[in-house]
Amino acid sequence: MLTAPFEFRRASTVNEAADWLQQGTEVKLLAGGHSLLPLMKLRLAAPAMVVDISGIPELHGVIAHDGVVTVGAMTRHVEVVKNPLILAEAPLLSQTAAVIGDVQVRNRGTIGGSLCHADTAADLPAAVLALDAQMVVSGPDGVRKIPASEFFVAPFVTALGPQELLVAVEVPSMPSDAVSTYLKRPHPASGYPVIGVACWVGYGGATVRLAITGIGPTVFRAAEAEAYLAAHGLNSSSIGEAARLAAVHAPVEDDITGYKRQLVSVYVSRALQHTAKGKN
Amino acid sequence: MPEVLTTVTMTVNGQRVARSIEPRVLLVHFLREELGLTGTHVGCDTSQCGACTVLLDGEAVKACTVLAVQAHGATVTTIEGLEGTRLHPVQEGFWAKHGLQCGFCTPGAMMTAAYLLSQNPHPSEAEIREGLDGVVCRCTGYETIVRAVQHAAALMSEVSETSGAEDVD
Numbered sequence: 374m375l376t377a378p379f380e381f382r383r384a385s386t387v388n389e390a391a392d393w394l395q396q397g398t399e400v401k402l403l404a405g406g407h408s409l410l411p412l413m414k415l416r417l418a419a420p421a422m423v424v425d426i427s428g429i430p431e432l433h434g435v436i437a438h439d440g441v442v443t444v445g446a447m448t449r450h451v452e453v454v455k456n457p458l459i460l461a462e463a464p465l466l467s468q469t470a471a472v473i474g475d476v477q478v479r480n481r482g483t484i485g486g487s488l489c490h491a492d493t494a495a496d497l498p499a500a501v502l503a504l505d506a507q508m509v510v511s512g513p514d515g516v517r518k519i520p521a522s523e524f525f526v527a528p529f530v531t532a533l534g535p536q537e538l539l540v541a542v543e544v545p546s547m548p549s550d551a552v553s554t555y556l557k558r559p560h561p562a563s564g565y566p567v568i569g570v571a572c573w574v575g576y577g578g579a580t581v582r583l584a585i586t587g588i589g590p591t592v593f594r595a596a597e598a599e600a601y602l603a604a605h606g607l608n609s610s611s612i613g614e615a616a617r618l619a620a621v622h623a624p625v626e627d628d629i630t631g632y633k634r635q636l637v638s639v640y641v642s643r644a645l646q647h648t649a650k651g652k653n
Numbered sequence: 654m655p656e657v658l659t660t661v662t663m664t665v666n667g668q669r670v671a672r673s674i675e676p677r678v679l680l681v682h683f684l685r686e687e688l689g690l691t692g693t694h695v696g697c698d699t700s701q702c703g704a705c706t707v708l709l710d711g712e713a714v715k716a717c718t719v720l721a722v723q724a725h726g727a728t729v730t731t732i733e734g735l736e737g738t739r740l741h742p743v744q745e746g747f748w749a750k751h752g753l754q755c756g757f758c759t760p761g762a763m764m765t766a767a768y769l770l771s772q773n774p775h776p777s778e779a780e781i782r783e784g785l786d787g788v789v790c791r792c793t794g795y796e797t798i799v800r801a802v803q804h805a806a807a808l809m810s811e812v813s814e815t816s817g818a819e820d821v822d
């Protein structure tokens with residue numbers, strides 16, 4: 374399948390990419406291309422101009438400083454899986470990237486592309502939301518940071534302005550006692566999560582984070598379950614009630630049969646059990 | 654809209670090639686139609702089946718989901734470039750263990766297997782299955798493909814033992 378014709382540009386700086394975005398024509402940024410190209414091949418997208426951002430040095434690299442890991446937007450899933458800094462400081466991100474698609478997809482797809490595409494069923498939004506990450510965004514008005522909790526607005530819609538691009542994701546380091554799990558139920562055909570639960574427990578159990586993707590219109594936090602677990606501790610007797618709270622409060626739509634809430638309950642429970650096992 | 658041609662240069666199977674192409678040409682089309690390397694197959698054309706897998710700078714990718722312009726300056730290895738002076742151990746493995754039936758997915762399966770073994774020379778059976786997750790065999794001949802990769806891994810460690818290279822278990 375051929376895409377519609379387009380003009381092709383390679384940006385070498387963030388400003389250059391931003392300039393192309395201000396052209397007014399239908400312009401699309403190209404990172405790994407593993408969401409954009411399939412859409413273009415099906416002619417669901419037909420941008421007049423495609424700007425390859427893979428050669429922009431500022432979008433590459435992973436650094437850790439002052440309790441934050443900064444992951445460049447062009448960091449590919451395979452690099453997120455293996456990067457020693459991410460594995461040490463924010464292992465939940467690596468655990469999540471490890472189960473995206475397949476080997477070939479992980480070799481091309483990027484963290485920035487996945488987050489900006491904002492597919493309801495993407496895996497990484499759950500991890501960045503559970504980790505309270507900040508999106509570092511650059512545009513005509515300079516650089517600003519958007520918390521993950523405000524970034525995912527609707528299916529395929531983010532808080533990114535039309536002329537902005539994501540430069541990096543800032544992930545606060547997890548505490549040294551943190552235990553984390555990413556558990557997904559892959560769709561049997563697509564491999565995308567029908568539901569994906571990202572969770573971690575740390576600071577002696579005082580902090581519990583649960584973020585759920587795939588099943589709602591956007592990724593969401595199970596705040597009631599988190600609060601319950603922080604108050605009662607993560608143990609075999611608290612997990613059932615936490616899973617029930619997560620299911621009751623889940624913002625799922627079109628759930629006449631109750632299947633989605635049932636999945637929330639079962640997967641939150643399993644993810645918490647797995648996390649509790651890893652806890653000493 | 655008239656398309657502006659773009660010049661693409663890359664090294665394919667050790668040979669430097671340059672062509673003027675439309676930016677929308679996919680890497681798999683470039684390989685098959687511009688270079689005549691028809692060993693790389695187009696199966697689903699929707700990024701699912703992995704029949705088009707090639708190595709891009711040594712990494713397995715689906716060539717139907719990469720624009721040729723994205724491979725500008727890169728090194729590409731296709732199934733035609735897998736063997737050196739003799740068959741690659743993965744090819745030997747597929748031969749010895751009947752790793753193919755109709756053969757359609759075989760180029761992609763072999764390239765994915767070669768990538769797996771380059772990353773992990775001694776994979777467990779589970780790791781082989783996980784490593785081949787991105788390849789669909791329409792004959793469902795997965796069992797023999799797994800055996801073929803196990804055979805290839807064994808051949809590769811024999812070679813590295815006899816050549817005196819350190820074999821890490």
Ligand SMILES: Cc1cc2nc3c(=O)[nH]c(=O)nc-3n(C[C@H](O)[C@H](O)[C@H](O)COP(=O)(O)OP(=O)(O)OC[C@H]3O[C@@H](n4cnc5c(N)ncnc54)[C@H](O)[C@@H]3O)c2cc1C
Nearest residue numbers: 402404405406407408409474482483486487495496539565
């Ligand atoms: C077969 C297959 C299976 C997959 N399975 C899964 C799965 O199980 N789970 C999952 O989560 N994902 C899955 N994916 C999607 C994959 O993770 C994609 O790589 C990812 O969604 C997009 O990343 P990309 O770098 O390829 O982005 P691209 O396709 O290049 O871009 C996606 C969108 O984001 C925009 N964009 C990219 N980078 C930036 C930036 N820095 N700033 C602003 N906008 C930007 C682009 O303009 C485009 O609109 C799958 C994809 C395929 C093909």
